[in-house]
Amino acid sequence: MNRHHSTLTLDCAGLGVPPGAYALPSEAAARDHATAVGLDPETFAAHLREHFTGQRTVTELAPEEVTFLRAELDHQVAERRATALDYFTRHVPLRFATAAPDDVARDWAAQVAAAPHATKSLLLVGPVGVGKTHYAFATLRAVADTGSPIRWQAYTAANLYAALRPRDDRRADSDYESIAHAPLLLIDDLGAAKLTEWAEEVTYRLINDRYERCLPSILTTNLVPGKLGATIGDRVASRIAEMCDRIPLKGNDRRKAGQ
Template identity: 80%
Template structure:
């Protein structure tokens, strides 16, 4: 029952811990715990090892075995949660640092952490100033709160095009791949401006890469769904329609101050 053996695994869902690799409790620590608790050390250690090898389900572990295993993993879970929140705090723009997720944001975060390749992306739709960007960052906070070590990236559409603008060095392809293949990408203000032929092609390439790799994304747009094709191209609009679940945000422009 050595630590950090890549062939061993856990039932993350059954144990209630985020997916990822963990330092598994050693055989010695399992035996010591069982002996101190007045349990059978041999059976205790054997059952845990069988679970690591996929030969024994969580349901087939005793209550004491599950409690021990969860307890041993909990410190690692908390360390990961703090690290994920620290990543969020260092990458979120100051204006959105206190974005608080609602239940829908937490639900999507839990789903994308559990199975990122089988969770639909998010398309946040609504007029200017209703809080789409704020909500998107609240979703990213919800992802961080799960403790999953997902290194997300966030760009406005304008900043994305600036970052990928052709230049005379060899970093262009690696920069593109870093963004296109990010574990989770937030692209803000999709379709906010009429695209040039180059920008339209970059947008298609980016969306298509993520579509084909089943990588989760969060998009915001002011454009009505039926008009998205005219703004970003039919190929992009078609893929977004298939890969995303849509959330419509309504309300007045929050940025406008109401005069007395």
């Protein structure tokens, strides 16, 4: 049994593990376990191969085979989760390092982990200070909790435009592609200020690239949808309306609490 990744969809739900591609357990480990529980090593190994290639359902595996496979996959999940949480810890701003996701964020994260190109983006809408940025990073934490290897980038709109501002060197195009084609992108405070013609065009290019490539994004804005187009352009607002599920956040300005 070679160490390789499954080419077909593993029955993750039946095995109780997050969706994703998993490495087939080693032949030596499978044989040792089969011998230990009194099963034929050849049959045991063959059944695992058949499950990974879609020829045998999880319900057709023996209980001992399911137990072994689940334990092997749980180990892979733990390794992936540790790696993903390390990435989150190294890239999250300190203020949001302990942001805790709610059930909505966790459900969205599970969808991203299972099928990122089939998952709608998120548009977090609400007035200043209600916790949109906190919620956005909590959602990224939820993605890390799934063990997904997806690598995200996060920018405020102001920092995004600073990073993409025209320069004389040849890195401008590669910098743009690195951001626009990021597997998961957070843009905070979109539309916080009226855009220049250049910034509006860059915003259109970036959102349109992600729209066409079906790349998941998390966008936050203080503007209600009806006013978004007046600030960032109707072409951008139209694509955002189609590509995003809107999550309204309400409340008072938390930053002013206690003043």
